[in-house]
Amino acid sequence: xxxxxxxxxxxxxxxxxxxxxxxxxxxxxxxxxxxxxxxxxxxxxxxxxxxxxxxxxxxxxxxxxxxxxxxxxxxxxxxxxxxxxxxxxxxxxxxxxxxxxxxxxxxxxxxx
Amino acid sequence: xxxxxxxxxxxxxxxxxxxxxxxxxxxxxxxxxxxxxxxxxxxxxxxxxxxxxxxxxxxxxxxxxxxxxxxxxxxxxxxxxxxxxxxxxxxxxxxxxxxxxxxxxxxxx
Numbered sequence: 001x002x003x004x005x006x007x008x009x010x011x012x013x014x015x016x017x018x019x020x021x022x023x024x025x026x027x028x029x030x031x032x033x034x035x036x037x038x039x040x041x042x043x044x045x046x047x048x049x050x051x052x053x054x055x056x057x058x059x060x061x062x063x064x065x066x067x068x069x070x071x072x073x074x075x076x077x078x079x080x081x082x083x084x085x086x087x088x089x090x091x092x093x094x095x096x097x098x099x100x101x102x103x104x105x106x107x108x109x110x111x112x
Numbered sequence: 113x114x115x116x117x118x119x120x121x122x123x124x125x126x127x128x129x130x131x132x133x134x135x136x137x138x139x140x141x142x143x144x145x146x147x148x149x150x151x152x153x154x155x156x157x158x159x160x161x162x163x164x165x166x167x168x169x170x171x172x173x174x175x176x177x178x179x180x181x182x183x184x185x186x187x188x189x190x191x192x193x194x195x196x197x198x199x200x201x202x203x204x205x206x207x208x209x210x211x212x213x214x215x216x217x218x219x220x221x
Contacts, residue, residue: 103157105155
């Protein structure tokens with residue numbers, strides 16, 4: 001069973017479109033995260049939710065909006081996609097906040 | 113900014129121990145050191161973490177110096193599948209992982 005799963009695995013889209021990436025964890029964790037890894041391979045945190053509440057919100061354009069319908073899910077919606085949004089997006093979860101994080105396989109987003 | 117510095121790359125012969133150093137000279141007393149690795153473009157994989165004492169698990173050993181300003185991750189018998197980027201992270205009070213550039217370990221046959 002996959003502990004942290006993401007869909008889709010690959011996403012190719014045009015500039016200006018709106019897209020969503022879904023993340024689910026079956027570990028029973030309270031805290032979930034979104035990270036972005038750019039073309040230079042720098043991995044940077046974007047958001048963190050604990051029990052469906054936003055606790056970390058890094059300097060991310062407001063075109064990015066995370067949504068947590070329940071503790072097991074944290075989705076990432078991106079409006080008006082730009083070329084610079086092309087990256088690999090990783091979801092992660094931990095229990096409790098700050099402890100060992102378990103990462104998903106990533107979603108490779110390419111904006112054309 | 114990452115609180116750790118690591119060599120950009122290292123090579124290790126298959127079957128030998130791989131010793132990956134990390135400097136974290138500004139670490140505070142209650143901050144943990146975590147190690148993760150990323151194989152190709154997969155999601156980062158947890159390896160081990162520690163506070164003061166040396167730690168060992170089925171994957172690796174973590175040696176933390178007495179002053180806690182540096183640590184070494186040891187993979188006792190490196191295999192080709194251990195080729196990856198290894199990240200040393202200091203977990204700060206804000207509970208954020210701040211990834212540095214990591215060490216690209218290449219295990220040679």
